[in-house]
Every structure is written in structure tokens, then in C-alpha cells.
Amino acid sequence: xxxxxxxxxxxxxxxxxxxxxxxxxxxxxxxxxxxxxxxxxxxxxxxxxxxxxxxxxxxxxxxxxxxxxxxxxxxxxxxxxxxxxxxxxxxxxxxxxxxxxxxxxxxxxxxxxxxxxxxxxxxxxxxxxxxxxxxxxxxxxxxxxxxxxxxxxxxxxxxxxxxxxxxxxxxxxxxxxxxxxxxxxxxxxxxxxxxxxxxxxxxxx
Amino acid sequence: xxxxxxxxxxxxxxxxxxxxxxxxxxxxxxxxxxxxxxxxxxxxxxxxxxxxxxxxxxxxxxxxxxxxxxxxxxxxxxxxxxxxxxxxxxxxxxxxxxxxxxxxxxxxxxxxxxxxxxxxxxxxxxxxxxxxxxxxxxxxxxxxxxxxxxxxxxxxxxxxxxxxxxxxxxxxxxxxxxxxxxxxxxxxxxxxxxxxxxxxxxxxx
DNA sequence: TTTTCGTTGCACACCGGTGTGCAGCCTACT
DNA sequence: AGTAGGCTGCACACCGGTGTGCAACGAAAA
Numbered sequence: 001x002x003x004x005x006x007x008x009x010x011x012x013x014x015x016x017x018x019x020x021x022x023x024x025x026x027x028x029x030x031x032x033x034x035x036x037x038x039x040x041x042x043x044x045x046x047x048x049x050x051x052x053x054x055x056x057x058x059x060x061x062x063x064x065x066x067x068x069x070x071x072x073x074x075x076x077x078x079x080x081x082x083x084x085x086x087x088x089x090x091x092x093x094x095x096x097x098x099x100x101x102x103x104x105x106x107x108x109x110x111x112x113x114x115x116x117x118x119x120x121x122x123x124x125x126x127x128x129x130x131x132x133x134x135x136x137x138x139x140x141x142x143x144x145x146x147x148x149x150x151x152x153x154x155x156x157x158x159x160x161x162x163x164x165x166x167x168x169x170x171x172x173x174x175x176x177x178x179x180x181x182x183x184x185x186x187x188x189x190x191x192x193x194x195x196x197x198x199x200x201x202x203x204x205x
Numbered sequence: 206x207x208x209x210x211x212x213x214x215x216x217x218x219x220x221x222x223x224x225x226x227x228x229x230x231x232x233x234x235x236x237x238x239x240x241x242x243x244x245x246x247x248x249x250x251x252x253x254x255x256x257x258x259x260x261x262x263x264x265x266x267x268x269x270x271x272x273x274x275x276x277x278x279x280x281x282x283x284x285x286x287x288x289x290x291x292x293x294x295x296x297x298x299x300x301x302x303x304x305x306x307x308x309x310x311x312x313x314x315x316x317x318x319x320x321x322x323x324x325x326x327x328x329x330x331x332x333x334x335x336x337x338x339x340x341x342x343x344x345x346x347x348x349x350x351x352x353x354x355x356x357x358x359x360x361x362x363x364x365x366x367x368x369x370x371x372x373x374x375x376x377x378x379x380x381x382x383x384x385x386x387x388x389x390x391x392x393x394x395x396x397x398x399x400x401x402x403x404x405x406x407x408x409x410x
Numbered sequence: 411t412t413t414t415c416g417t418t419g420c421a422c423a424c425c426g427g428t429g430t431g432c433a434g435c436c437t438a439c440t
Numbered sequence: 441a442g443t444a445g446g447c448t449g450c451a452c453a454c455c456g457g458t459g460t461g462c463a464a465c466g467a468a469a470a
Contacts, residue, residue: 013438017446037322039427050448055429113321117242148399150389159372159390166367184355185364189394194353218468222416244457255418260459 021057023047029107036113065119069126072108080133090141091192095200102179106168134161148191160186226262228252241318270324274331277313285338295346296397300405307384311373339366353396365391
């Protein structure tokens, strides 16, 4: 036991272990993204590992999904707080938000499917903070008049980011217009006029 | 064997059988709407019938789902062809379409969840004709300038009715603003200005 | 009355996924 | 050299859902 410094210089063993764990998580996200019903066995072999090893890192399937969700929450919260802190107009902020959220939404698109049935409770619970931040952003847009008010902020934000995830979900079928389509569509849905929406994404494609 | 008339006056036995079959289908739609992973046993008991009886009408779970999907296609096609045939402006036609499609979309919201995994192939295949009619309507709107052209008609129509189903899917969580929310949101997404959208749904709430 | 047939209530086999136990192996740490 | 610990490759039990087989019941149809 050495290493008195701040950086937790892990031993080569521990590093390898963490690599395995991270690889399992990454692969699980990819595999479950393709097929939300994939089993632990599928994930294991895709990660170049035996099923038993996966259970070594995650005692149950729920543990795996929970960890995945926590990752998603961390990443999305980071983007959202940052965007929310900026003083840009809400619609411009939204564009930046989607641009940065898109890769995340796409990677974690499986959560949309897993939201239902068996893990839904857990996922929904963990996603709470994200929902709030999202609603804040939309509310800000509504108060400043750049977003429409046909729906309450909470509901509108849910629908809007549901759509972003939905587009991420159906992306593979049609090349990859994903990010742009998601941005424009969500802007329109938020009540931003088409011309303004096009201009905004033109600035930041 | 009597009954030479056009109307197939079924015997009381056949009528009872059909009633059972129809009840199973209706109940299956409701139960699967609540939980897409419900088993044949759940459906059976909800229909006041034994599991074995369900298998008597539908040899396999896939048969049940297929029949359900065929029902959905029939209903949606009817609405779409009728709306498509009218000479109203595309955006007005869209309002009528959603108004009439809404109950159907809500009833069959389970198909959104079942679209993935195991039955996805079958469902997607059967839904082909609906997709075409939908794309026609959107294309008409784009050509006449009432719908935005930021996305090709085929893709836009998919996203738009995906959203309608998505809202139908998350409806129960927030009272039931469903139909109106779905209509306005989808109109906005199609590029219809907010004022125009509000006016349109005002005409036909 | 006799037959037909949908329904019932068992039984059963089958399957796939989950989670656990354990001995062995190989490698990095001590 | 010795040991600790992650990975392996089995083994196994368990569970829940699927689909089938069959004898029996009861009511409508012949």
C-alpha cells in the first residue's frame, strides 16, 4: 500500500478489473440498445467475457441496469446544469442542449424501452432530477416567450425529450439525420417558429 | 343449415363463441396496454376465462398479437383513407385525423411497446399500408406549403405519429389532456405556426 | 335423445433466462 | 516462492411463461 497522493493510482490489477467492469457496462449499453431483451449471456459474450464474470461485477441484472441509469443521469445532469446556467435565450440554449445531449440520448436509448416493465420503477426514480432540470429550462423559455404555452412546462418537457429519445431510437432505420432532425423537431414542438428554428440550428449544426 | 340471406345469422352457439373471442381480444388489448409483458394467463383471467381457452382461439401468443395488429391496421386505414380523400387543407385534415385516430392510438398503444423485440417484425410488416397513407397526407401538406419541409415526408410522418402514440402511451400519468396535447404538439412539429394550430384545434376540440 | 362443441381443469414437457457454487487457472502483488 | 484475487468453465436449482394432451362437463343443435 503506497500512493499517499491525491490521485488514486490503482494497481495494474485493479485497473484491469475496472477496465473489465467498464467494458461490460459499455457493451451492455450497446447490446441492450440493439435488443432491450438481451440476456446476461449475450452481454457477456459481446464483452468477451463469461456470463459468470458479469455476475461477479453485478450481482443481478437489476444492478447492471441501475448502474447504467445512474451513468445516464450523471451525464445528462452535467449537460443540463451547464446549459441551464448559461444566460443564452432558452431556445438557443435548447439547441446547445440537444447538440450535447444527442450522443448521450442515443447511447442510452435503451432506457426508453426499459422504462416500462420490471425496471421502470427504478429508472423513473433515478431520472427524477433530470426531469426537474428539464422542466426548469422549458419553463424559462415559456416565461420569456420563446416557447409556446399550450402545455404546462413539466408535461411539455417530458414530451420534448421523449421525442428526442424516440428519434434516437428509430435512428438506425434511416441513415443518421438524427441530431439535426431531433433538434429542429423538438424546437418546432416547443413552439419556436420554423424560420427561427432553422436559423438556430444553422448557427450550430 | 338454413339462412340463405345475405346476413350470416349465426347460431346462438357461434354467437357465444365469437363473443368469447372478441372479449379475449378486447381484454388482451387493455391488459397488454397496462403491461406489455403480461402473459397469456393474465389475459385469460382478466377475460374471465381459463388459459386453455385462449389457446383454443389463438394457437400461440403471436397469433393473438397479429390479430390485434390487424384490427389496428383496419381501423387506422379506415380513418386515414377517409381523411385523405377529403379536400380540406392538409393541416385541417390532420386535426380531423388525430381527433379520430386518437381513441384508436390510445387503445392500441401497446403496439408501440411491442414494435420491438420478437413481434416487431410482424407488426412492422402489417403496418406498412398505414405508413404509406400517412406519408401521403404529410406530403400533401408539404406540397401545399402548410407543413414544413425540414424532413422528408416519410420520416416526418413517422416521427409525428410516433409522437401521437408516445403521448397516448404516457397519458395516464397526467389526467387526460391526451387528444388535445397530441393534436397541438403534432401540428407544431409539422411546422404549423402556433397561432394557426391553436385556431385549428379551437374549431374542433 | 343423441351428438356436437366450446369450455374447463387438470396434467405434462419444454424452453430460456437468472442466479449460485465451486474447483481450477493464471497473473500480479507481497 | 507464496499468496491473493479476478477470470473461467463447468455444474446445478429455480422460476415463469409457453404450448399440448386429455378426460369431463354442460348447453345448444341435430
